[in-house]
Amino acid sequence: xxxxxxxxxxxxxxxxxxxxxxxxxxxxxxxxxxxxxxxxxxxxxxxxxxxxxxxxxxxxxxxxxxxxxxxxxxxxxxxxxxxxxxxxxxxxxxxxxxxxxxxxxxxxxxxxxxxxxxxxxxxxxxxxxxxxxxxxxxxxxxxxxxxxxxxxxxxxxxxxxxxxxxxxxxxxxxxxxxxxxxxxxxxxxxxxxxxxxxxxxxxxxxxxxxxxxxxxxxxxxxxxxxxxxxxxxxxxxxxxxxxxxxxxxxxxxxxxxxxxxxxxxxxxxxxxxxxxxxxxxxxxxxxxxxxxxxxxxxxxxxxxxxxxxxxxxxxxxxxxxxxxxxxxxxxxxxxxxxxxxxxxxxxxxxxxxxxxxxxxxxxxxxxxxxxxxxxxxxxxxxxxxxxxxxxxxxxxxxxxxxxxxxxxxxxxxxxxxxxxxxxxxxxxxxxxxxxxxxxxxxxxxx
Amino acid sequence: xxxxxxxxxxxxxxxxxxxxxxxxxxxxxxxxxxxxxxxxxxxxxxxxxxxxxxxxxxxxxxxxxxxxxxxxxxxxxxxxxxxxxxxxxxxxxxxxxxxxxxxxxxxxxxxxxxxxxxxxxxxxxxxxxxxxxxxxxxxxxxxxxxxxxxxxxxxxxxxxxxxxxxxxxxxxxxxxxxxxxxxxxxxxxxxxxxxxxxxxxxxxxxxxxxxxxxxxxxxxxxxxxxxxxxxxxxxxxxxxxxxxxxxxxxxxxxxxxxxxxxxxxxxxxxxxxxxxxxxxxxxxxxxxxxxxxxxxxxxxxxxxxxxxxxxxxxxxxxxxxxxxxxxxxxxxxxxxxxxxxxxxxxxxxxxxxxxxxxxxxxxxxxxxxxxxxxxxxxxxxxxxxxxxxxxxxxxxxxxxxxxxxxxxxxxxxxxxxxxxxxxxxxxxxxxxxxxxxxxxxxxxxxxxxxxxxxxxxxxxxxxxxxxxx
Numbered sequence: 059x060x061x062x063x064x065x066x067x068x069x070x071x072x073x074x075x076x077x078x079x080x081x082x083x084x085x086x087x088x089x090x091x092x093x094x095x096x097x098x099x100x101x102x103x104x105x106x107x108x109x110x111x112x113x114x115x116x117x118x119x120x121x122x123x124x125x126x127x128x129x130x131x132x133x134x135x136x137x138x139x140x141x142x143x144x145x146x147x148x149x150x151x152x153x154x155x156x157x158x159x160x161x162x163x164x165x166x167x168x169x170x171x172x173x174x175x176x177x178x179x180x181x182x183x184x185x186x187x188x189x190x191x192x193x194x195x196x197x198x199x200x201x202x203x204x205x206x207x208x209x210x211x212x213x214x215x216x217x218x219x220x221x222x223x224x225x226x227x228x229x230x231x232x233x234x235x236x237x238x239x240x241x242x243x244x245x246x247x248x249x250x251x252x253x254x255x256x257x258x259x260x261x262x263x264x265x266x267x268x269x270x271x272x273x274x275x276x277x278x279x280x281x282x283x284x285x286x287x288x289x290x291x292x293x294x295x296x297x298x299x300x301x302x303x304x305x306x307x308x309x310x311x312x313x314x315x316x317x318x319x320x321x322x323x324x325x326x327x328x329x330x331x332x333x334x335x336x337x338x339x340x341x342x343x344x345x346x347x348x349x350x351x352x353x354x355x356x357x358x359x360x361x362x363x364x365x366x367x368x369x370x371x372x373x374x375x376x377x378x379x380x381x382x383x384x385x386x387x388x389x390x391x392x393x394x395x396x397x398x399x400x401x402x403x404x405x406x407x408x409x410x411x412x413x414x415x416x417x418x419x420x421x422x423x424x425x426x427x428x429x430x431x432x433x434x435x436x437x438x439x440x441x442x443x444x445x446x447x448x449x450x451x452x453x454x455x456x457x458x459x460x461x462x463x464x465x466x467x468x469x470x471x472x473x474x475x476x477x478x479x480x481x482x483x484x485x486x487x488x489x490x491x492x493x494x495x496x497x498x499x500x501x502x503x504x
Numbered sequence: 505x506x507x508x509x510x511x512x513x514x515x516x517x518x519x520x521x522x523x524x525x526x527x528x529x530x531x532x533x534x535x536x537x538x539x540x541x542x543x544x545x546x547x548x549x550x551x552x553x554x555x556x557x558x559x560x561x562x563x564x565x566x567x568x569x570x571x572x573x574x575x576x577x578x579x580x581x582x583x584x585x586x587x588x589x590x591x592x593x594x595x596x597x598x599x600x601x602x603x604x605x606x607x608x609x610x611x612x613x614x615x616x617x618x619x620x621x622x623x624x625x626x627x628x629x630x631x632x633x634x635x636x637x638x639x640x641x642x643x644x645x646x647x648x649x650x651x652x653x654x655x656x657x658x659x660x661x662x663x664x665x666x667x668x669x670x671x672x673x674x675x676x677x678x679x680x681x682x683x684x685x686x687x688x689x690x691x692x693x694x695x696x697x698x699x700x701x702x703x704x705x706x707x708x709x710x711x712x713x714x715x716x717x718x719x720x721x722x723x724x725x726x727x728x729x730x731x732x733x734x735x736x737x738x739x740x741x742x743x744x745x746x747x748x749x750x751x752x753x754x755x756x757x758x759x760x761x762x763x764x765x766x767x768x769x770x771x772x773x774x775x776x777x778x779x780x781x782x783x784x785x786x787x788x789x790x791x792x793x794x795x796x797x798x799x800x801x802x803x804x805x806x807x808x809x810x811x812x813x814x815x816x817x818x819x820x821x822x823x824x825x826x827x828x829x830x831x832x833x834x835x836x837x838x839x840x841x842x843x844x845x846x847x848x849x850x851x852x853x854x855x856x857x858x859x860x861x862x863x864x865x866x867x868x869x870x871x872x873x874x875x876x877x878x879x880x881x882x883x884x885x886x887x888x889x890x891x892x893x894x895x896x897x898x899x900x901x902x903x904x905x906x907x908x909x910x911x912x913x914x915x916x917x918x919x920x921x922x923x924x925x926x927x928x929x930x931x932x933x934x935x936x937x938x939x940x941x942x943x944x945x946x947x948x949x950x951x952x953x954x955x956x957x958x959x960x961x962x963x964x965x966x967x968x969x970x971x972x973x
Contacts, residue, residue: 114801152801154794154798154799154801155798156794156795156796156797156798157795157796159798160798161797161798161799161899163798163799163801163802165802174802174900174903175900176799176899176900176903178899222692248687248688248689248692248693249692249693250530250692250693251670251689251691251692251693251694251695251945251946252527252528252692252695253692358530359529359530359531360527360528360530361527361529378527397527397529420527421527490562490566490568491560491562491566491568492568492569
């Protein structure tokens with residue numbers, strides 16, 4: 059008798075140790091275990107049954123003993139006592155899953171009769187990867203829409219979104235954003251399948267300038283406080299688009315010469331902002347003269363032709379993206395992403411290929427992350443990758459050096475550009491064919 | 505309305521293909537070759553390029569508005585109202601109206617329609633059904649219900665198939681279909697200027713044309729995917745989109761359920777997959793795949809000859825015919841199945857379907873949609889000629905429905921098969937649709953200058969260097 063008790067205690071101890079080693083079942087499993095046990099008990103009634111657990115899912119093997127214990131406890135609580143193989147009944151639980159959801163299935167076998175019970179065990183959540191050292195990129199959704207967004211701009215008076223056929227102004231409400239105003243662009247030309255657009259803060263800091271295929275728009279919120287409406291106007295236009303502005307660098311002279319571009323560099327003089335015009339107290343960044351670049355857009359082929367204003371000393375190839383990059387030695391270089399997939403830098407009157415940009419997609423933008431000297435480039439992933447991402451790079455010379463781990467993006471990056479504060483970026487991500495998200499991309503320093 | 509919203513939320517939450525991109529080039533002529541008729545209904549490659557549906561299924565199975573902007577159901581799914589997208593025109597300029605949609609649907613659905621009536625109400629199309637039609641939006645996304653122009657603005661019947669899709673048919677001569685970009689397409693013009701689709705081309709000839717640069721996109725049957733890769737072709741393959749089945753007529757010599765069950769137990773799926781299809785796909789004894797439901801493992805796919813013989817119970821049925829359609833692989837499948845059944849005591853003769861339209865046994869493929877499981881099951885059953893509404897969206901209820909149907913043993917699932925295409929190096933961004941066909945509207949060409957006249961209609965560059973200030 060004493061020996062039996064000892065064996066019993068030993069078995070209990072081993073069982074307890076095993077349970078500890080396996081770790082307690084995560085809370086996520088308690089609900090499906092209870093629901094499945096309840097269904098099994100209803101079908102089987104009280105009594106003994108052999109319990110087996112098969113894992114066809116991505117649940118780590120180490121968690122299976124804990125899940126089995128949980129199921130046994132829940133069954134026992136409902137009168138079904140787990141027993142050995144000699145039991146007349148068997149409960150075979152399969153931890154299964156579809157492509158997206160977990161499914162736990164119990165086959166209750168009594169003789170040649172089999173009954174089936176199943177419960178939904180929740181969605182499959184993939185583990186997150188740890189960030190690497192250096193700059194860490196973060197995205198923060200600002201706005202979602204079911205219509206294509208070509209570009210978006212945050213202003214003190216709300217968010218301006220450029221859509222293929224209208225300009226939409228979103229005003230902030232406690233729970234998010236609401237559409238305050240829509241203005242039709244009046245497109246007369248058929249749109250391409252992959253339409254593009256660009257939005258910039260206006261020179262006076264109180265509005266925007268927008269370009270898209272065959273049209274240009276301007277908007278001002280100077281009267282928005284009084285009238286509640288922006289003043290927005292659009293016109294047919296084949297004028298060159300404003301595609302790049304220099305990134306203000308506080309430690310540098312206010313106006314940088316563009317070494318590759320002949321003078322005079324086009325300078326957009328800044329107007330003093332009028333604080334009382336802003337309906338929200340968000341400060342308007344102090345305006346400084348900045349270098350700009352305008353480029354002619356081929357609407358039917360969806361790229362910039364290479365013809366830019368002011369004209370550089372060398373002929374530029376057709377390109378998709380361009381941005382000024384502050385150089386460590388002072389001044390700016392012009393970075394362009396060609397339609398042939400090559401990234402080149404225009405500096406000192408010469409075009410030079412950039413190494414290390416093979417993984418870049420067609421969209422990149424420059425911002426001052428505050429992590430280290432100078433500015434960083436953030437590029438989307440190339441079409442060769444399996445999923446889209448954003449990654450920061452430094453460009454100390456002619457080689458793009460990764461400065462962050464790739465930040466996975468839940469969709470496809472459709473557009474990327476520098477935010478008006480120059481310290482963050484705005485990305486448009488298509489999550490689904492009719493679901494667009496505007497994200498703010500920021501950086502923290504490790 | 506709750507149901508579509510719930511489905512939309514579900515599918516939106518699913519893992520979406522987060523494909524990165526390099527901006528596509530516009531222009532060029534894309535050369536495609538196919539073994540069959542590209543205008544064949546259903547499933548012809550050109551149909552999905554010329555026509556649109558009221559809704560569309562994305563590659564991940566999520567349902568999206570197409571010619572209809574939104575829809576809602578009422579009266580417990582007996583009534584649906586689809587609000588049409590404004591401003592859409594057919595390729596000949598005729599405006600898309602609710603009347604035009606109803607005329608098209610009535611023309612394409614003359615029997616076994618999911619709905620009892622379809623009517624134009626303003627800019628909406630209202631469907632009503634004697635039975636609930638819970639999966640109507642998904643059904644309307646299918647090839648069968650693509651919208652075509654039946655009467656033009658002048659009251660005439662169009663001489664060429666006309667839709668609202670990204671390409672319009674401009675010529676069909678000597679087996680070559682020429683489709684040109686619809687520059688006014690509501691989705692935006694496609695990237696390539698035109699498509700040339702060479703029809704009824706043998707697979708070997710297609711591959712030869714691809715290897716010498718005469719074709720850009722050619723077919724790769726599932727049994728030849730491995731061979732295509734060995735030949736260094738770039739192969740784009742879908743997940744399983746076809747369910748290969750053995751259909752058993754419940755009338756005639758196999759009217760006994762036990763005999764049909766015996767046949768179901770006697771088939772040996774593994775050699776079909778491993779030998780004939782070179783392990784491309786998966787064996788399946790369920791209608792819906794494991795990836796869609798998570799419960800497919802409950803339908804064992806292994807052969808049990810002893811059980812099969814016991815079910816036959818010593819009965820010797822008369823000689824049977826097993827018909828097949830398709831190429832050599834289907835013939836091989838039929839021959840191997842006939843051997844399986846011979847071991848079970850059946851005498852089976854393999855014949856082409858054209859010579860035995862009423863064979864007791866027939867090989868047939870059915871569509872596997874990656875949609876919400878209840879819609880996928882209803883679509884599959886409808887394709888099998890079983891217009892059964894599947895209204896239970898609980899997995900337990902779907903399992904029960906599937907189990908009850910398969911227990912009739914009139915249809916024996918065999919294999920889940922992919923579709924595949926080989927593409928030339930100059931094709932970019934080619935993705936496959938839910939039915940495994942290539943989405944040529946979103947494909948572009950790396951080197952379009954070779955055959956893209958810059959002055960093609962609607963494609964002239966609009967930036968003029970002389971305009972530079």
